[in-house]
Every structure is written in C-alpha cells, then in structure tokens.
Amino acid sequence: MDLSYGTEYDDYRDEVRAFIKEHGHKSPASSKQGNKPDTEDKAWQKLLIERGYAARIIPKEYGGYGGEADLLKSVIIDEEFDGAGVSKGLGGQGISMLVPTLLELGTDEQKKKWIKPTLMGDIFWAQGYSEPGAGSDLASLQTKAHVEDGKFVINGQKIWTSSAHFADMMFILVRTEPDAPKHKGISYLLLPMDTPGIEIKPLVTMTGEATFNEVFFEDVKVPTDQIVAKRGEGWMVANATLKHERGMLGDPRQSSSLLHQVVALMNEESVNGVRLMDSPLFRDRLLKLQGRVMAMQYNSMRLLTNDLSGNTELMPILVVKLIGTHLNQDICGLAIDALGELGVLYDDSKYLRNSGMWQTRYMFMLGLIIGGGTSHIQKNIISEHGLGMPREPKPQLKA
Amino acid sequence: MEFGYSEEQKMLDESIRRFVNSEIPLDRIRELVLEGTGFDQTIWNGLSELGVLGVIIPEEFGGAGMGFLDATIIQESLGYVVAPAPFLGTCIMAPTAILAAGSDDQKNKWLPEIAAGNLKVGLGLSEVTGVRENAGVTFEGGKVSGKAMFVIDGECADGYILAAGKSTLVWVAAGAAGLTKTKLNTVDNTRGVVELVLDGVEAELIGSAGSEAAAVQKVIDAGRTALAADLLGTSQRMLERAVEYAKERKQFNRVIASFQGLKHTCATMAADLEPCRAMVWYAAHCQQEIADEATLLACQVKSHLSEVSTPIANDTTLVHGGMGFTDLMGLHFWFKRIGLSRQLLGSPESVREEAAVLQGWIAA
Numbered sequence: 120m121d122l123s124y125g126t127e128y129d130d131y132r133d134e135v136r137a138f139i140k141e142h143g144h145k146s147p148a149s150s151k152q153g154n155k156p157d158t159e160d161k162a163w164q165k166l167l168i169e170r171g172y173a174a175r176i177i178p179k180e181y182g183g184y185g186g187e188a189d190l191l192k193s194v195i196i197d198e199e200f201d202g203a204g205v206s207k208g209l210g211g212q213g214i215s216m217l218v219p220t221l222l223e224l225g226t227d228e229q230k231k232k233w234i235k236p237t238l239m240g241d242i243f244w245a246q247g248y249s250e251p252g253a254g255s256d257l258a259s260l261q262t263k264a265h266v267e268d269g270k271f272v273i274n275g276q277k278i279w280t281s282s283a284h285f286a287d288m289m290f291i292l293v294r295t296e297p298d299a300p301k302h303k304g305i306s307y308l309l310l311p312m313d314t315p316g317i318e319i320k321p322l323v324t325m326t327g328e329a330t331f332n333e334v335f336f337e338d339v340k341v342p343t344d345q346i347v348a349k350r351g352e353g354w355m356v357a358n359a360t361l362k363h364e365r366g367m368l369g370d371p372r373q374s375s376s377l378l379h380q381v382v383a384l385m386n387e388e389s390v391n392g393v394r395l396m397d398s399p400l401f402r403d404r405l406l407k408l409q410g411r412v413m414a415m416q417y418n419s420m421r422l423l424t425n426d427l428s429g430n431t432e433l434m435p436i437l438v439v440k441l442i443g444t445h446l447n448q449d450i451c452g453l454a455i456d457a458l459g460e461l462g463v464l465y466d467d468s469k470y471l472r473n474s475g476m477w478q479t480r481y482m483f484m485l486g487l488i489i490g491g492g493t494s495h496i497q498k499n500i501i502s503e504h505g506l507g508m509p510r511e512p513k514p515q516l517k518a
Numbered sequence: 519m520e521f522g523y524s525e526e527q528k529m530l531d532e533s534i535r536r537f538v539n540s541e542i543p544l545d546r547i548r549e550l551v552l553e554g555t556g557f558d559q560t561i562w563n564g565l566s567e568l569g570v571l572g573v574i575i576p577e578e579f580g581g582a583g584m585g586f587l588d589a590t591i592i593q594e595s596l597g598y599v600v601a602p603a604p605f606l607g608t609c610i611m612a613p614t615a616i617l618a619a620g621s622d623d624q625k626n627k628w629l630p631e632i633a634a635g636n637l638k639v640g641l642g643l644s645e646v647t648g649v650r651e652n653a654g655v656t657f658e659g660g661k662v663s664g665k666a667m668f669v670i671d672g673e674c675a676d677g678y679i680l681a682a683g684k685s686t687l688v689w690v691a692a693g694a695a696g697l698t699k700t701k702l703n704t705v706d707n708t709r710g711v712v713e714l715v716l717d718g719v720e721a722e723l724i725g726s727a728g729s730e731a732a733a734v735q736k737v738i739d740a741g742r743t744a745l746a747a748d749l750l751g752t753s754q755r756m757l758e759r760a761v762e763y764a765k766e767r768k769q770f771n772r773v774i775a776s777f778q779g780l781k782h783t784c785a786t787m788a789a790d791l792e793p794c795r796a797m798v799w800y801a802a803h804c805q806q807e808i809a810d811e812a813t814l815l816a817c818q819v820k821s822h823l824s825e826v827s828t829p830i831a832n833d834t835t836l837v838h839g840g841m842g843f844t845d846l847m848g849l850h851f852w853f854k855r856i857g858l859s860r861q862l863l864g865s866p867e868s869v870r871e872e873a874a875v876l877q878g879w880i881a882a
C-alpha cells in the first residue's frame with residue numbers, strides 16, 4: 120500500500136481548488152443530469168477535459184485529456200469537486216458505457232469517429248438491449264437483423280430504452296445468427312436514430328417523466344461496417360459494456376456527492392428548532408451511510424489499482440452495482456426522512472427543497488436497482504461467478 | 519377472549535372490500551390523481567350509502583355508533599385501493615376531536631353533518647408533531663393567526679380543526695376572512711394536503727383554551743393508528759400484486775416465481791407484513807378500550823408499519839422489473855401513498871422518540 124500524498128499531490132490539490140474557485144460558478148446544476156447536454160453543459164465538459172478533470176486517461180487522439188492513470192489524482196478530483204458541489208462533467212450511457220467498450224473492442228476508425236463527439240456531448244447515445252420478452256434473460260432477445268445489399272436490416276422491438284427520444288445514436292443488440300446457440304447469435308451494432316423505419320414511443324415512469332421508451336424497428340438499414348467486433352460476438356461485447364454500466368450505476372462518486380448534499384441539508388434544516396445534525400438519530404443514520412460510502416470508495420480505489428495492474432479479481436467489481444444502487448437510494452431515503460413532511464413535497468410545491476430532487480432521486484435510484492441487471496440478478500452473479508456456486512436447477516416439470 | 523374480528527366486523531370488512539374493489543378501479547384513480555383534490559363525490563356517496571362515514575360517531579349524533587376497530591377496517595380498505603377519500607381527517611380524526619373536547623352544542627352541530635356526508639374536515643396538527651418553517655398557530659380573543667402546514671385532507675374540506683399550540687383546539691370555517699389556503703403538492707396525489715395561513719381568522723374554540731392537551735393527543739393517536747391501517751392495506755395490495763405478477767411473468771423459460779431469490783423477496787414481505795395485521799387490530803382496540811396503552815401503541819404501530827411498508831413498496835416495484843418503474847402498472851400510486859403516510863404526523867424516528875419519552879426512558 121503506497122498512498123503517500125507527496126508534495127506533487129499537495130500541489131495538485133491546490134491546483135484543483137484554484138480551478139474550482141475560478142471556474143466553479145460555470146458548473147451546471149446536478150439536477151440537469153439525464154437530459155441532452157446544452158451549451159452550458161458542453162462548455163463545462165470541454166473545460167474539464169482540457170484541464171484533465173474529465174476523460175482523464177482517454178488518449179488525446181480520441182478527444183480525451185491523454186493523462187497517465189493516477190489513483191491519487193482521481194481521488195483528489197472527486198474529493199474537491201464533490202466537496203464544492205461542482206459537476207464532474209457529462210455522464211450518460213455513451214460516455215460511461217460505449218466509450219470504454221469502443222476503447223476495448225472498437226476498430227481504430229470507430230474510435231476516431233465516435234469517441235470524441237461523444238465525450239464532447241455532441242453525440243448522445245441510447246442503449247438498445249432490453250425487449251419485452253428479454254429483460255433479465257437478455258440473451259433470449261429476438262430483434263433480428265439479416266444482411267441485404269451490404270446492409271443489416273433490423274426488425275423487432277426494444278423497450279425501456281432510456282433517452283431514445285432525444286438520442287442521436289443507439290448501440291443495439293440484434294440476433295444476426297438465428298441458427299446459432301442463443302449467446303452466439305447476437306451482434307452489436309451502432310445506428311443513427313434518424314434512420315428510416317424507427318418509431319419511438321415514450322413510456323412515462325413512476326416519477327411522472329418520460330425518460331425511457333419503446334422503440335420499434337421496421338426494415339431499418341445499417342451499413343455492415345457499423346458493427347463492433349464480429350457477427351455473433353455481440354454478447355461478448357455487451358458483457359464488456361455491462362461491466363462498465365454496472366460500474367457506473369453503483370459509482371461511489373455519486374454516492375459521495377449525494378452524501379455531501381445530505382450533510383449540507385442536515386446542517387441547514389431544523390425540526391422543532393433543533394438542527395437535524397443535532398438529532399442523534401438522524402446523525403447516526405448519516406454516519407452509517409458515510410461508512411458504507413467510504414467502503415465503496417476504497418473498493419473503487421482497489422478496482423482502479425486492479426485495472427492499472429491488469430489484476431482481474433472478480434468480487435470487488437461484482438458487488439458495485441448491487442451495493443451502490445441500494446446505498447444511493449438509502450441516502451435519498453435519509454434526506455426524505457430527515458425532512459419529514461417537507462420530504463414528500465413534489466412538483467413545484469411551496470417549500471420544496473433541492474428542487475424536489477430527493478423524491479425524484481429516491482425513485483430513480485429504485486429504477487437503477489432494476490435497470491442494468493436487477494438486484495436479484497446481481498446476487499445470482501455474485502453467488503455463481505464470485506462464489507462459484509452452481510446455478511439454480513431448472514424446475515422439475517410435473518409428469 | 520377472542521383476538522380478531524367479530525362476526526359483524528367480518529361482514530363490514532367484506533362489504534367495504536366489495537365496494538372498493540368494484541367501485542374504485544385503477545382507471546378511476548388515474549383520473550382522480552390528475553384532479554389531486556383527494557376527494558371524489560361518487561366515492562364519498564358510496565361510503566355514505568354503506569353508512570360508514572359516521573362509523574365512530576355515536577348513534578345519538580346520527581352516526582353508526584361502531585368502534586375504532588371498525589374505522590380502521592374501513593381505512594385499511596381505502597388504503598388497499600389508494601382511494602382518494604378524506605376519511606382519515608373527516609371520519610376519524612375530526613369526530614375524535616369533537617367527541618373528546620367539544621360541547622354538546624358542537625357535537626350536535628357537526629357530528630350529524632359529518633355522518634351524513636355533508637361536512638368534510640381537514641386536520642392541522644403538524645405543529646404538535648414537528649415544527650418546520652416556523653409554523654404554528656396562536657389563538658387570542660376568538661381569532662387565530664399563524665400558519666398550519668400539512669393539513670390532512672385539507673384540499674376538499676369545508677372546515678378545519680387546528681391545534682393552536684399543544685393544548686388548544688379550534689374550528690375554522692373554510693373560506694373565512696383572513697384565511698389563505700395553498701395546496702402543498704406531495705408525491706401522493708390521492709390525498710390533498712394544504713397549508714393554511716391565518717391572519718386574525720375567526721375561530722371557534724373546541725373545549726377550552728389551553729386545557730385540551732389530552733384531546734390533542736387523542737386526535738394524533740387516532741390519526742396515527744388510522745395511517746397504520748392505511749399502510750397495512752396499501753402494502754397488502756402491493757404484496758398481492760408482486761405475487762400475481764411473479765406467477766405470470768416468464769424469463770429464462772420459466773415463471774419468475776420459480777426462482778428462489780424472488781420467492782424469498784416475496785416471502786420476506788409477507789412475513790414482515792403478516793404480524794402487522796394483529797398489531798393494527800390491537801392498536802385500534804386500545805384507542806377505544808385501553809386508554810393507558812393508546813398513545814404508545816399509536817406511536818409504535820405508525821412507525822412499525824412505516825418501516826415494514828417502505829421495503830414492500832421498493833421490492834414490489836423490483837419484482838415487476840422495468841414494468842414496475844413505469845406508470846403502466848400504476849404501482850407507483852401505492853408506492854407514493856406509502857411515502858406520504860410514512861411522514862404524516864411524524865416520521866418513524868420522531869414518533870419513536872415520543873414513545874421513549876412516554877415510557878419514561880428519556881426526559882421529554
């Protein structure tokens with residue numbers, strides 16, 4: 120364990136602080152996340168990449184900062200940005216999932232074409248995986264594509280596709296080899312959302328917003344070079360992507376930023392004239408959550424080190440999505456309980472706190488407990504892949 | 519000794535269930551939440567025809583003269599279908615206040631009107647259970663000033679019963695001069711919670727000024743116990759829907775209910791909820807029959823049901839997968855009703871603190 124923050128790091132921390140002091144006011148509000156980036160978001164993202172606070176270790180030629188991986192610097196960036204309540208730049212399925220997948224498995228041409236505009240927020244991606252009959256059992260997906268005149272022709276339906284109603288592009292899983300075993304017949308394609316034959320129907324979620332969609336495909340044509348890896352290798356590519364999705368969904372940086380916001384809330388709000396932070400009950404809940412956040416933060420330092428050294432141990436990564444999403448919901452739950460009756464206010468109600476984000480996030484976090492492989496599926500993965508336990512036997516059919 | 523419903527209570531339970539299940543379908547809820555008043559005349563008329571609006575009002579005042587357990591049987595069914603009906607404020611809390619502190623004149627004036635379905639009452643007691651935003655109401659010379667937040671069932675009310683401090687109860691007519699009502703939008707649009715700002719508003723004392731602390735407590739106890747019953751019904755329905763869905767939905771070529779992990783999720787919900795039923799019965803029984811235990815049981819039943827219901831709201835949604843997160847199944851109306859009930863009249867932590875004080879474990 121070498122965690123000495125040498126003077127180099129003290130200087131770095133000063134530099135980050137100075138940056139935040141000078142530019143922090145340009146940071147977009149965290150409540151804007153989940154929308155298509157606007158000029159404010161893009162300008163902020165550009166600045167962060169230029170300074171190496173976002174896309175840090177993505178090569179320059181693909182639009183990143185091109186820095187050396189540095190655990191301590193990443194930690195310093197997180198600490199300072201979260202502490203100041205300043206945005207760490209754009210997220211979304213393109214940046215968090217597609218970019219790392221392309222870096223790992225894309226052709227050089229694909230990397231050059233897609234990564235930079237994605238990082239800059241100029242191309243926004245949707246993930247077309249789930250189907251009405253293929254959710255947890257994703258590999259049973261039925262949307263098909265056959266090749267005709269040098270193009271894939273896609274027919275079928277996707278569902279729960281986040282952001283499809285405003286996305287520019289989609290990475291999609293389709294069945295191209297109908298005769299192969301189910302995991303071997305899938306391909307991973309990239310397609311523009313304005314391709315003829317795509318119909319998008321928004322689905323309203325429990326928060327009242329329409330953040331995800333049904334997407335229908337009728338003879339949608341995609342050039343055959345818009346495939347990542349080879350035909351039939353889509354499941355392998357998807358798993359590479361899912362690994363990044365699960366890392367993103369349980370990202371402790373988000374937990375830490377939420378936790379900071381609850382700390383601020385409990386310092387400001389009071390009930391019966393008593394500051395919430397002075398209530399031993401809520402304070403203890405907060406401290407327990409802080410402990411959980413810390414464990415996940417250090418887990419992610421371990422993961423980063425593993426990444427850098429090529430260590431492929433499974434357990435620390437397998438737990439991230441399960442623990443992180445529940446942790447995030449619990450943090451929002453504390454904010455709501457601490458606010459009490461004020462915590463249930465919604466829409467544009469008088470007395471609304473933090474623009475109503477605690478209720479919205481609380482529900483949205485439940486969505487993330489479901490999306491990207493539900494908690495049950497995560498537990499199956501942990502027990503089967505992490506602990507080496509056998510799969511659940513098929514139910515015995517009655518004679 | 520018999521711990522359970524009497525024959526009459528079983529019949530009441532059946533008839534109220536029949537009514538809510540046939541008359542308050544999800545489609546109707548969808549329409550009503552858009553209005554967001556927490557009230558529907560047709561539902562109210564139906565409850566009136568069943569003769570339950572005056573459930574705890576004695577027959578001499580035009581009521582049904584039934585007991586508190588009968589009231590929670592009804593509240594549970596209303597929770598079961600997330601009914602927008604101001605039953606909690608009007609039929610449980612208001613009569614409790616009037617019976618506990620009102621004069622004979624007041625009882626004669628208000629109770630028959632409530633029982634007949636002509637008078638709906640909002641209850642403002644939040645400042646006793648937890649002051650936020652410097653809320654609070656003061657009574658002086660026949661007038662009230664200040665603000666009352668989170669007035670239960672206030673949006674559709676014809677009159678309000680407010681606590682002015684911890685030991686004074688007053689009646690304020692809706693639309694009185696100097697009264698400003700603002701709807702507070704909450705996650706749960708099946709109930710209409712409001713804020714009242716009062717500027718020298720004409721008020722009628724219920725009981726005498728400064729000496730109704732016991733009555734105020736009684737109303738809070740009644741409200742908390744009824745909220746627990748509402749949570750019981752809401753959670754019960756969610757659990758049932760989880761089980762129904764799990765038996766139908768297939769993944770990996772089998773019904774998801776055949777996966778042990780999912781069974782355990784459902785079994786945990788069921789195991790947590792089952793004992794709550796008996797607890798609600800006992801808490802309701804205490805409200806009427808065992809004064810010594812009424813407040814403690816009200817605190818514990820409210821906070822315990824809240825703790826049990828919150829994971830049920832989450833896990834039932836989870837069992838429905840992506841479908842649960844949409845508006846399509848309407849599950850979120852139940853989820854949100856649980857969210858509001860959990861906080862009304864005190865969050866679990868704050869209510870348990872009251873229980874500790876009550877038992878002399880800590881100083882007030």
Ligand SMILES: Cc1cc2nc3c(=O)[nH]c(=O)nc-3n(C[C@H](O)[C@H](O)[C@H](O)COP(=O)(O)OP(=O)(O)OC[C@H]3O[C@@H](n4cnc5c(N)ncnc54)[C@H](O)[C@@H]3O)c2cc1C
Nearest residue numbers: 248249254255279281486490491493495777836837839840
């Ligand atoms: C907010 C949100 C955003 C999403 N965004 C996207 C997106 O952008 N793109 C996309 O493609 N998809 C997206 N999804 C879909 C998501 O990936 C699926 O909802 C998820 O994989 C579950 O599939 P399902 O909805 O079909 O549920 P089902 O698979 O039908 O699951 C129903 C229940 O059964 C349980 N279950 C299933 N199999 C097992 C098992 N073997 N053992 C134990 N329990 C089991 C599940 O845990 C769940 O509780 C999103 C979902 C949500 C909620």
